[in-house]
Amino acid sequence: MKLSSPQKEIYSKDRFTAAEAQRLAQEIAFGPVVFQVSRLMRSFGIFEMLRNASDGLSLEEITEKTRLSRYAVQVLLESSLTIGTILLKEERFHLGKAGWFLLTDEMARVNMDFNQDVNYLGLFHLEEALQEGKPAGLQVFGEWPTIYEGLSRLPEQVQKSWFAFDHFYSDNSFQQALEIVFSRPTRTLLDVGGNTGRWAMQCVAYSPDVKVTIMDLPQQLEMMREATNRQEGADRVGGFPANLLDPAQVFPQGFDAIWMSQFLDCFAEEEVLSILSRAAVSMEADSRLYIMETFWDRQKFETASYCLAQTSLYFTALANGNSKMYYSADMERLVAEAGLEVEQMHDGLGLGHTIMQCKKKRN
Structure with missing residues (x-):
C-alpha cells in the first residue's frame, strides 16, 4: 500500500509521546462511555447552554435549566470535564473547543447521529461480522441479507440518520x-x-x-x-x-x-x-x-x-x-x-x- 501526502507523513511514524499514547489507550477503552456522555451533553442542551453563557454556569444553574437531577448533571459534567469538551473556571463551567465542534459542526452532528441511530447496537456484533463476512449487526433491525433490502423498513429515526449521513x-x-x-x-x-x-x-x-x-x-x-x-x-x-x-x-x-x-x-x-x-x-x-x-x-x-476508515466498519x-x-x-x-x-x-x-x-x- 503506497500512501501520498499527508497520510504518508502521518501514518509512517508514531505520532504520540508515551503519555499521549497511554491517554489514547484509555480513551479507546472508555470509548462507548465518552460517546454517549458527549451525545447527551448535546441532546440535553448543556453544550448550548454553556455556549450562550459568557460567564459560564454553575452546577446548580445547569441542574435548574435541564430539570435533571443534581446527580445526573454532575456525572455528565465530571465526565465531560475529563474528556475535554468543557472547562471549569472558578467553579463555573464553560464550553471547550471540542464541545463547540460537537455542538456546531454539521459533520460532527451527522456522524454522531449516524453512529448512534444506525451503528451503535450493531457494532456489538463486529467480531462475528469479521469472522463470517456477513453483516451480523443488521439483526438488531431485521433479517435481511444487506441493509439495502431493508432500508425502506428501518425505523423512522434510523432511516432519517442514514439518509442524512448519505446526503x-x-x-x-x-x-x-x-x-x-x-x-x-x-x-x-x-x-x-x-x-x-x-x-x-x-x-x-x-x-x-x-x-x-x-x-x-x-x-x-x-x-x-x-x-x-x-x-x-x-x-x-x-x-x-x-x-x-x-x-x-x-x-x-x-x-x-x-x-x-x-x-x-x-x-x-x-x-x-x-x-x-x-x-x-x-x-x-x-x-x-x-x-x-x-x-x-x-x-x-x-x-x-480517520472518519472514512471508521465508516468502513459500518459496511x-x-x-x-x-x-x-x-x-x-x-x-x-x-x-x-x-x-x-x-x-x-x-x-x-x-x-x-x-x-x-x-x-x-x-x-
Whole structure:
C-alpha cells in the first residue's frame, strides 16, 4: 500500500509521546462511555447552554435549566470535564473547543447521529461480522441479507440518520460533479444505485435536455418515485429495476454517461469487478463512466481519512459484511480489470470526493 501526502507523513511514524499514547489507550477503552456522555451533553442542551453563557454556569444553574437531577448533571459534567469538551473556571463551567465542534459542526452532528441511530447496537456484533463476512449487526433491525433490502423498513429515526449521513457527503459535491459530467455532451445518463433520486433531480435541473434512468432495486425505485413525485423535471427521470448483485443482470445500453456515486463502496471487490465489467459491455467508445467516491487515501485533511476508515466498519457490521471505503489504487485496479481505463481523476470535490472518469479501453 503506497500512501501520498499527508497520510504518508502521518501514518509512517508514531505520532504520540508515551503519555499521549497511554491517554489514547484509555480513551479507546472508555470509548462507548465518552460517546454517549458527549451525545447527551448535546441532546440535553448543556453544550448550548454553556455556549450562550459568557460567564459560564454553575452546577446548580445547569441542574435548574435541564430539570435533571443534581446527580445526573454532575456525572455528565465530571465526565465531560475529563474528556475535554468543557472547562471549569472558578467553579463555573464553560464550553471547550471540542464541545463547540460537537455542538456546531454539521459533520460532527451527522456522524454522531449516524453512529448512534444506525451503528451503535450493531457494532456489538463486529467480531462475528469479521469472522463470517456477513453483516451480523443488521439483526438488531431485521433479517435481511444487506441493509439495502431493508432500508425502506428501518425505523423512522434510523432511516432519517442514514439518509442524512448519505446526503450530507454527496450533496456537497453535486455542483462540481455536474460541471464535470456535463462538460461533455450528455443527453442520456444512467444513475446506478440512485437511491431517492437526489442526483437525478440535480441533473434534470442543470440540463434541460438530459434524460436520467435510475438503475436500482425495485423497492428503492418506489422510494425514488415518492421522493420526486410532482417535482419539476421528474418526467425526465425513469427507473430500471435491477439486482446489481446478480451477475446475469445486464446493463441497459445507449447512455452517454453512467454515474455511480457513493455506490461501489457498498460492494466487495469481486462484486465491484462484476458491476464494472457489465457496465463496460454496455458502453460505446464515446461513453463515460463516472465513479464518485470518498477514497480515504486521497483526502486533503487527515481527519477526513480517520472518519472514512471508521465508516468502513459500518459496511462490515451492518451494511453487507464485505465492503469498505476504498483505497483508490484498489479501485483503479478493478477499473482496469473490467476493461476500462481511468481517463482523469478529479480530486477535492465537496468534502473530499474524487471522481474517476473512465472510458473503454481501446482494442
